[in-house]
Amino acid sequence: MKSYRSIPNMRKEYIKKGTCIFCGKNKPEVSFYEKPHTTPHSLGSNRIGFDICDSCNHFFGEPDKSMFPRIAVETSVKEIFGLIRFMLNLESEGHENDELKSKYFNFWRSRKTLQFRSTFSGMSYFRRTFTKQFKRGLYEIFLQEYHLETENGLDPRFDRVRRYARYGIGDLPVWHLQMRMIFVEKSLDVPKLHFDPSSIDDINTYGFYPMYLWGFWFYLEVTPAADLTREVYLREQAKKMGVGGFVVEDLVLLKDISQIDFTLRQLYGRN
Ligand SMILES: [Zn+2]
Numbered sequence: 001m002k003s004y005r006s007i008p009n010m011r012k013e014y015i016k017k018g019t020c021i022f023c024g025k026n027k028p029e030v031s032f033y034e035k036p037h038t039t040p041h042s043l044g045s046n047r048i049g050f051d052i053c054d055s056c057n058h059f060f061g062e063p064d065k066s067m068f069p070r071i072a073v074e075t076s077v078k079e080i081f082g083l084i085r086f087m088l089n090l091e092s093e094g095h096e097n098d099e100l101k102s103k104y105f106n107f108w109r110s111r112k113t114l115q116f117r118s119t120f121s122g123m124s125y126f127r128r129t130f131t132k133q134f135k136r137g138l139y140e141i142f143l144q145e146y147h148l149e150t151e152n153g154l155d156p157r158f159d160r161v162r163r164y165a166r167y168g169i170g171d172l173p174v175w176h177l178q179m180r181m182i183f184v185e186k187s188l189d190v191p192k193l194h195f196d197p198s199s200i201d202d203i204n205t206y207g208f209y210p211m212y213l214w215g216f217w218f219y220l221e222v223t224p225a226a227d228l229t230r231e232v233y234l235r236e237q238a239k240k241m242g243v244g245g246f247v248v249e250d251l252v253l254l255k256d257i258s259q260i261d262f263t264l265r266q267l268y269g270r271n
Helices: 054-061 073-089 124-150 156-167 197-206 226-241
Strands: 105-108 113-116 174-179 208-213 216-221 248-253
Touching: 054 073, 054 156, 073 105, 073 124, 124 156, 124 208, 124 216, 197 208, 197 226, 208 226, 216 226, 226 248
Parallel strands: none
Antiparallel strands: 105 113, 174 216, 174 248, 208 216
């Protein structure tokens, strides 16, 4: 029998630049064998990125040992967008009897109400951690998708995004548009970020990335330029989006997950 030992390892690697966009390490110190989904697979996305090493890839999906409680960065994002998708699907054909799969929330079908499970509802530290992990998850998705689109995710301008998303260092703000009405998207199955010329321009000029996912708007401060442009940029966005009008209520700094209408109060008319 011929030995196969001499055949080089032909396993597919998810590499373009060869350096991990989160930890900055290269082969052979780290490996790149596992499919890095740029937005969570469980939300229906099948977009596969590159230059995300296996250990960083694992980190985002695993309980985060540096936090209390140990909520994984991706878990909070999956929970919130999973709930949004579930609630938006409630009325649509074929989804009437779907069961909600959630670690942290209960759903009452008769009242169409979502609530934090009672174990968590009164714990302020739980909500603080959940909110922080959600914010880190948005920055993680941004950097992965940006790198997938532009191959420029290693740009040192994004160093603080890496530090915050991967290591929890610092506190990058997330701004959120609170809506009075919710516009249901046609396709809930393919969450994909937009990197059109205007959003690339927002990144390069203002250091902001306007993130739009399933009818929800978030503004991320992705480069240090945002420190200087924040006031101007947010004022312009507020004007452009019609804050204070019939559709958009406010543009707020996200401090608690409850500021996001993920239970779709607006859609189901409840408080
Ligand atoms: Zn890495």
